[in-house]
Amino acid sequence: xxxxxxxxxxxxxxxxxRIQPWxxxxxxxxxxxxxxMALVEAPADYQQGDTVRIMFVHVPxxxxxxxxxxxxxxxxxxxxxWRHPLADLAAKASAPIGASFTFLAxxxxxxxxxxxxxTWWVWDARLTSVLILFFLYLGYMALWEAIExxxxxxxxxxxxxxxxxxxxxxxxxxxxWWNTLHQPASVLRMDGPAIHSSMLWPLLIMALAFKAxxxxxxxxxxxxxLNLRRIRAMRLAERTS
Amino acid sequence: xxxxEQFLSMGGYAGxxxxxxxxxxxxxxxxxxxxxxxxxxxxQALASLRQHRRQRGDIEE
Amino acid sequence: xxxxxxxxxxxxxxxxxFATAAALVLAAFEENIVFFYSPTELARMxxxxxxxxxxxxxxxxxxxxxxxxxxxxGVTITFRVTDTVEVVPVKFRGLLPDLxxxxxxxxxxxxxxxxxxxxATEVLAKHDENYMPKEVxxxxxxxxxxxxxxx
Numbered sequence: 001x002x003x004x005x006x007x008x009x010x011x012x013x014x015x016x017x018r019i020q021p022w023x024x025x026x027x028x029x030x031x032x033x034x035x036x037m038a039l040v041e042a043p044a045d046y047q048q049g050d051t052v053r054i055m056f057v058h059v060p061x062x063x064x065x066x067x068x069x070x071x072x073x074x075x076x077x078x079x080x081x082w083r084h085p086l087a088d089l090a091a092k093a094s095a096p097i098g099a100s101f102t103f104l105a106x107x108x109x110x111x112x113x114x115x116x117x118x119t120w121w122v123w124d125a126r127l128t129s130v131l132i133l134f135f136l137y138l139g140y141m142a143l144w145e146a147i148e149x150x151x152x153x154x155x156x157x158x159x160x161x162x163x164x165x166x167x168x169x170x171x172x173x174x175x176x177w178w179n180t181l182h183q184p185a186s187v188l189r190m191d192g193p194a195i196h197s198s199m200l201w202p203l204l205i206m207a208l209a210f211k212a213x214x215x216x217x218x219x220x221x222x223x224x225x226l227n228l229r230r231i232r233a234m235r236l237a238e239r240t241s
Numbered sequence: 242x243x244x245x246e247q248f249l250s251m252g253g254y255a256g257x258x259x260x261x262x263x264x265x266x267x268x269x270x271x272x273x274x275x276x277x278x279x280x281x282x283x284x285q286a287l288a289s290l291r292q293h294r295r296q297r298g299d300i301e302e
Numbered sequence: 303x304x305x306x307x308x309x310x311x312x313x314x315x316x317x318x319x320f321a322t323a324a325a326l327v328l329a330a331f332e333e334n335i336v337f338f339y340s341p342t343e344l345a346r347m348x349x350x351x352x353x354x355x356x357x358x359x360x361x362x363x364x365x366x367x368x369x370x371x372x373x374x375x376g377v378t379i380t381f382r383v384t385d386t387v388e389v390v391p392v393k394f395r396g397l398l399p400d401l402x403x404x405x406x407x408x409x410x411x412x413x414x415x416x417x418x419x420x421x422a423t424e425v426l427a428k429h430d431e432n433y434m435p436k437e438v439x440x441x442x443x444x445x446x447x448x449x450x451x452x453x
Binding site for chain 3 (some may be wrong): 045052077115116117119124162163166170178184185194195198
Binding site for chain 2 (some may be wrong): 035039040044049050051053054057058061096097100103104107108111112114115213216217220221223224227228230231234235
């Protein structure tokens with residue numbers, strides 16, 4: 001089973017140590033390019049004017065919110081089914097990143113909605129399900145903190161993650177299944193992107209920047225969790241010897 | 242400069258656009274710094290714990 | 303079977319059961335979680351029984367061309383909303399959103415008056431998923447290929 005190749009913590013640490021700086025550098029470069037394109041180069045929209053620029057942070061944040069949760073849920077399933085030693089660490093490490101992006105998606109969406117829709121918030125299916133996603137992240141992180149035993153905490157958190165996973169397709173298809181104020185998808189749709197290339201490129205660059213950011217922080221947080229696990233094990237061994 | 246004014250005012254929507262980008266950068270920077278700090282602290286703690294054990298003569302780990 | 307396979311089936315089965323439960327709950331609450339009704343859905347509802355004026359609801363649709371005007375009191379704005387099948391007249395006192403214009407999608411919250419007019423207390427603009435620069439929109443309009451401001 002190839003995922004067990006990375007089960008060796010030492011091997012993971014070595015690989016992570018090599019990749020992390022590159023991912024960090026890539027994040028910085030892509031963010032600079034993306035922000036320049038979003039704020040300076042991209043044209044104003046025929047309908048929304050300059051507020052369309054908020055899309056260049058709102059949409060990548062929303063994509064990352066869902067991607068991180070999918071990652072977290074898959075890692076949780078791997079932890080529960082294959083008992084992969086690093087899987088629950090990966091899930092735990094990704095949670096704060098996903099929660100932050102969900103928060104940003106909600107806040108930037110609200111800021112965008114006020115001038116364009118005329119309101120800061122509505123309880124339509126899209127916005128409500130993303131808010132639920134935010135609470136799922138918080139609940140997931142709380143479980144890890146609340147339960148003393150690391151193994152038990154990981155199991156409980158993994159179960160919550162899988163229960164909440166049903167929310168991800170609901171978020172994606174909410175604009176199709178129900179009447180919503182939030183508009184349908186502009187990029188990932190059957191007929192191809194409904195965004196002009198002059199706006200699609202800044203969006204994709206920013207999305208890549210956020211991805212690289214996720215990889216960088218995921219590796220750093222996983223290494224931290226691994227270190228904490230080792231420290232705990234050493235202290236435990238000291239006490240019992 | 243006319244262009245700079247135009248850029249900053251964002252067609253009149255400056256009050257929405259700049260706070261939106263601002264909070265994105267602030268939150269992402271905060272998470273980055275916090276994560277890197279926690280990680281480095283854990284590296285130091287692990288290194289000093291290993292050092293401490295070596296000094297005490299514990300060979301195993 | 304191996305313990306791993308058993309765990310796989312337990313997790314998979316659990317997910318399936320939960321997803322089914324969620325789908326059933328959502329379907330059951332469909333009536334209560336409607337965010338807005340289209341003019342056709344509204345018409346169908348009114349056919350079955352008249353809608354009491356105390357009931358607050360939302361309608362959504364496109365603003366009919368050349369339908370925007372002012373009431374005799376000079377303050378109330380009137381317009382008609384359609385989903386290309388049915389039409390609902392709307393009356394509204396208040397601030398319209400920036401994007402409000404003829405042909406634009408809107409969602410209005412309010413209640414039905416006895417005469418079939420919708421008295422709105424809030425009007426929100428609903429924009430579509432298309433994004434393009436002004437020049438491209440102009441070019442499309444000139445070439446006669448403009449799809450319209452609606453989705």
